[in-house]
Amino acid sequence: MKYSYYPGCTLKNKAKVLDRYARSCAEVLGFELEEIENWQCCGGVYPLGNDEIATKLSSVRVLNEAKEKGQELVTVCSACHHVIKRVNDDMKNVEDIRTRANNYMSLSEPYSGETTVLHYLEVLRDKIGFDKLKEKVVNPLTGKKIGAYYGCLLLRPGSVMAFDNPENPKIMEDFIRALGAEPVVYPYRNECCGGYISLKEKEMAKSMCDTITESAKGFGADMLITACPLCMYNLNKSAKETLPVYYFTELLAEALGVKEEADEE
Amino acid sequence: MSHRDYSGKIKEISGVNPYKCMKCGKCSATCPSFNEMDIKPHQFVSYVLNGDIEALAESKSLWKCLSCFACVERCPRDVKPGKLIDAARQIVVRERGGDYLSADEIPELLDEELPQQLLVSAFRRYKR
Numbered sequence: 001m002k003y004s005y006y007p008g009c010t011l012k013n014k015a016k017v018l019d020r021y022a023r024s025c026a027e028v029l030g031f032e033l034e035e036i037e038n039w040q041c042c043g044g045v046y047p048l049g050n051d052e053i054a055t056k057l058s059s060v061r062v063l064n065e066a067k068e069k070g071q072e073l074v075t076v077c078s079a080c081h082h083v084i085k086r087v088n089d090d091m092k093n094v095e096d097i098r099t100r101a102n103n104y105m106s107l108s109e110p111y112s113g114e115t116t117v118l119h120y121l122e123v124l125r126d127k128i129g130f131d132k133l134k135e136k137v138v139n140p141l142t143g144k145k146i147g148a149y150y151g152c153l154l155l156r157p158g159s160v161m162a163f164d165n166p167e168n169p170k171i172m173e174d175f176i177r178a179l180g181a182e183p184v185v186y187p188y189r190n191e192c193c194g195g196y197i198s199l200k201e202k203e204m205a206k207s208m209c210d211t212i213t214e215s216a217k218g219f220g221a222d223m224l225i226t227a228c229p230l231c232m233y234n235l236n237k238s239a240k241e242t243l244p245v246y247y248f249t250e251l252l253a254e255a256l257g258v259k260e261e262a263d264e265e
Numbered sequence: 266m267s268h269r270d271y272s273g274k275i276k277e278i279s280g281v282n283p284y285k286c287m288k289c290g291k292c293s294a295t296c297p298s299f300n301e302m303d304i305k306p307h308q309f310v311s312y313v314l315n316g317d318i319e320a321l322a323e324s325k326s327l328w329k330c331l332s333c334f335a336c337v338e339r340c341p342r343d344v345k346p347g348k349l350i351d352a353a354r355q356i357v358v359r360e361r362g363g364d365y366l367s368a369d370e371i372p373e374l375l376d377e378e379l380p381q382q383l384l385v386s387a388f389r390r391y392k393r
Contacts, residue, residue, distance in 0.1 A: 048352075156338045158338060204301060236378065
């Protein structure tokens, strides 16, 4: 199966490993990620104003590229996923945004939200299947107690993201189980890490992340996993209870036995 | 623009109908920035209804909201306080030249691990 792939700005820089492991694991699992040519940054946060059009166009471009190729669009970064999925929903359901965005774009055929946007974890769950993934695991992560950190962007608003139950998700726990490790469910797994507040108000983000890591540690986690480079950064800056934080793709690569190979690339 | 006009503009940008709010306070209870905010999420609605936009525009809360959508997800009346505060923030940065972040500040805020995503996100929220 071949998918269009949108890596996003940070996966080309500070989060190169998130991208690299995603690609090598896709190979092992039998799907192909075809990077969209000349993609542009999604902007990192979804423009909330109903009258904002220009800031949504980079997402519309990438969505339309995937549509023209007849492919579903895969993302890995939580923020890119959030922005592109919400813009797609606007293009499908909000007439004013659809009309004005299409006026800007002047495409050969108007874009109306036809593309399916999938997060990499959704590909694993819905296309590959966690049972199938489990069969491909050669280095089961036996004995590891892993806390899934969802954060906000993958889950909310639940009506648009439709990723999982926004208050009691289980996709990452199922993923952890498929890798042979033990998921640790803790109350703060879907609370905010502080997001962009950490640029100017570092103490605020720190105190939020302290609450998250303390909660995870208290419930017995040895480590956390995330899909988001900004969550990763904020959690690593947390001062009090430091837990190692990994990208979910890194543990996937380890379990599938392709980590070293990917590291050499 | 008069305060009444700003009130209308906030409703237009956010698409929020403040009359739907029943003041249950769930948004404030769930907000991770509650302690840092001078005007609390459940109060945004009243400021918009009363046309007290000056106070809202000068509020610290504009810059403390994380857009985490906890208030939006958990509101039993679908009022979306997070969208209201974003609309107030938009009015400040669009019309009043009230950027909260300038490019000149960036060098001293950087560190080795800081992801690009943080810079683009902050610029989009804090600057026109």
